[in-house]
Amino acid sequence: MTESDEPVLVREATSWGIRLVLNRPAKLNALNTELRDALSEAVADAAADDRVRVIAIAGAGRAFCSGYDLSEAAPPTAWQWRDVLERDVRATLAIWACPKPVIAQVHGYALAGGLELAMACDLVVAAEGSQLGEPEIRFGSAPVTLLMPFVIGQKKTRELLLIGDLIGLVNRVVPADRLAAEVDALADRLARVPPDVMAPTKLMLNRAMDAAGFAAAVEMGLDLQAFVNMSETAREFDTIVRSDGLKAALAWRDQRYDERLAGSGRPPEPPG
Numbered sequence: 124m125t126e127s128d129e130p131v132l133v134r135e136a137t138s139w140g141i142r143l144v145l146n147r148p149a150k151l152n153a154l155n156t157e158l159r160d161a162l163s164e165a166v167a168d169a170a171a172d173d174r175v176r177v178i179a180i181a182g183a184g185r186a187f188c189s190g191y192d193l194s195e196a197a198p199p200t201a202w203q204w205r206d207v208l209e210r211d212v213r214a215t216l217a218i219w220a221c222p223k224p225v226i227a228q229v230h231g232y233a234l235a236g237g238l239e240l241a242m243a244c245d246l247v248v249a250a251e252g253s254q255l256g257e258p259e260i261r262f263g264s265a266p267v268t269l270l271m272p273f274v275i276g277q278k279k280t281r282e283l284l285l286i287g288d289l290i291g292l293v294n295r296v297v298p299a300d301r302l303a304a305e306v307d308a309l310a311d312r313l314a315r316v317p318p319d320v321m322a323p324t325k326l327m328l329n330r331a332m333d334a335a336g337f338a339a340a341v342e343m344g345l346d347l348q349a350f351v352n353m354s355e356t357a358r359e360f361d362t363i364v365r366s367d368g369l370k371a372a373l374a375w376r377d378q379r380y381d382e383r384l385a386g387s388g389r390p391p392e393p394p395g
Contacts, residue, residue, distance in 0.1 A: 130161075131158040131161050132145060133146045133183070138314075139310040139313070139314035140310065140314065141175050142228070142306075143169075143180050144181045145187070151188070152182040152183065152184065153192035153193070153194075153237075154188060154191045154236050154237070159211065163214045166178065166221055166225075169223065170222060178223055178224070179225070179226045180218075180228065180244060182229075186232040187230055187241065188232070189234050191236040194369050197352070201350050201353045204348075208349055208352075209345060216268065218244060219270070221325075222318075223322070224245045224246070224310075224316075226245065226247075226306055227244035227246070229255070231250075232253070234254075234289075235264075235266070238256060239268045243268070245325070246309065247294050248302065248309060249293040249297070249302075251297065251298055254289040255289060256289035264348075265348045265351040265352075267348060269341050269345075270341075273332055273335065360372050360376060
């Protein structure tokens with residue numbers, strides 16, 4: 124059975140609500156247009172369903188989510204890039220603004236758009252050994268939804284975004300074989316809060332972020348990201364994807380980064 128025979132998103136009913144499982148394991152659950160839209164639809168359905176008190180988002184296979192699918196065709200202009208990115212931003216912000224609590228159930232990788240997806244959730248529970256990061260700068264891109272400064276602060280954000288290293292950014296770290304059970308236990312506690320208390324509490328927190336400039340920052344980030352994606356580095360990366368495939372492009376990215384790092388007098392990072 125090929126990946127195309129499987130739904131890209133699996134909905135699992137639970138006693139406390141619903142677990143939405145990203146289901147492109149062969150692609151490490153990279154977010155393509157189909158999966159992004161399926162997730163948005165499922166979150167909207169869950170928000171409107173009185174039987175759902177809590178939403179959890181998980182990933183099938185070896186990872187939570189490796190980011191946006193870089194094998195999809197890149198738009199040829201900055202304005203067309205902005206149109207694509209705006210749809211991605213709106214999908215992420217719909218999770219951020221969901222009136223019901225959302226838990227990210229993370230294992231393996233949560234990178235780039237996958238990390239933004241996790242950060243848009245209210246809580247993150249991660250298996251031991253999970254790797255989170257925004258490595259876009261290494262291949263000439265930038266975060267799509269600029270959540271990080273508001274989630275972890277400016278100094279740590281600059282370190283992570285400008286270097287591209289992987290990090291720890293979670294509410295709880297648990298043994299891998301206990302991940303689903305720990306999410307179930309946390310979701311069960313959240314589900315005990317009445318919806319008419321939970322929804323305005325979440326809205327209050329989000330409005331506090333907006334008062335600090337969150338919405339304006341995301342909008343400005345969206346505008347600039349469209350131009351970053353038209354940089355010389357980004358276009359060269361995309362050219363290699365089209366001619367030789369994504370694996371070759373990622374190898375070019377890593378080799379290029381390690382060569383520059385070695386040239387600075389520091390030893391290159393180990394592969395991983």
